Amino acid sequence: MExxxxxxxxxxxxxxxxxxxxxxxxxGRGCRLALADVDADGL
Structure with missing residues (x-):
């Protein structure tokens, strides 16, 4: 996989x-992430 x-x-x-x-x-593939969700506890 890429x-x-x-x-x-x-x-x-x-x-x-x-x-x-x-x-x-x-x-897991080395990408940097910016995460968002309406429920911050899940992040």
Whole structure:
């Protein structure tokens, strides 16, 4: 799978569900993240 070192992604809905899964997957591939969710406790 493609690596994302040096890239930045904004993930909305990152506190749970699909948004969280995407954030975890991108982080595992070296991407820097900006996370947002209406429930800050989930971040």
């Amino acid at each position: 690596r994302f070192e040096g890239r930045t992604a904004a993930v909305t809905g990152a506190g749970s569900g699909i948004g969280r899964a995407i954030a975890v997957a991108l982080a």
